[in-house]
Amino acid sequence: MTFKLDNFKKEIKENFGENIMEDALELLKGRRSIRKYKSTPVEPDKLEKCLEAAQWAPSASNKQPWEFMIVTKEEYRKKLADLHPYGKFVAESPVVFIPLTNPTIHAKYHQSDTALATLQFMIEAHSLNLGTCFAGVIGTDFEPKIKKLLNIPEHLHVLAIVAVGYPNHSRKSSRKPLESLVHRETF
């Protein structure tokens, strides 16, 4: 008899209920930046789950200094790809998620809060077998052009454009060794 992980998980859920938590490490380590996409559309309910994941990110004083855009029209995706020198893949991904930061809500932490929300979106997407790739925008000379293209209000910043869709390649990545990064008790 072969061991089937999916059947095993199903059995666990049947016996212990839906609320059983799994360690997130495997999921976190398995996420890769995806730069090639299938044309398969993203199911709207999956997209809503990703947005909900972003909504539930932590933020300083729970101020939630963010707004989110979803862009699917090919015309806009192609123009975004033209404007972003390292984000050409958004012409191919069926969806672009655009996190906006609002410094009028939290002047100090608008960027870090919105970055956390964006990562939550990306992790949820990965858990649903969707690929993503973050392409940074905030502070670049093309940020004003992206704002103009999408009619984004003056007071908001564009943190990034994030491609979303079904992966059409698989990638490996690496990280610096933990021992070179971690300092315990004192530096």
Ligand SMILES: Cc1cc2nc3c(=O)[nH]c(=O)nc-3n(C[C@H](O)[C@H](O)[C@H](O)COP(=O)(O)O)c2cc1C
């Ligand atoms: C702030 C930030 C900006 C990034 N900008 C780009 C970008 O412009 N284009 C791109 O292809 N990837 C971009 N990335 C993705 C990184 O290249 C990627 O996360 C890194 O190489 C590690 O690969 P992995 O995500 O597959 O583990 C960015 C990531 C971050 C966090």
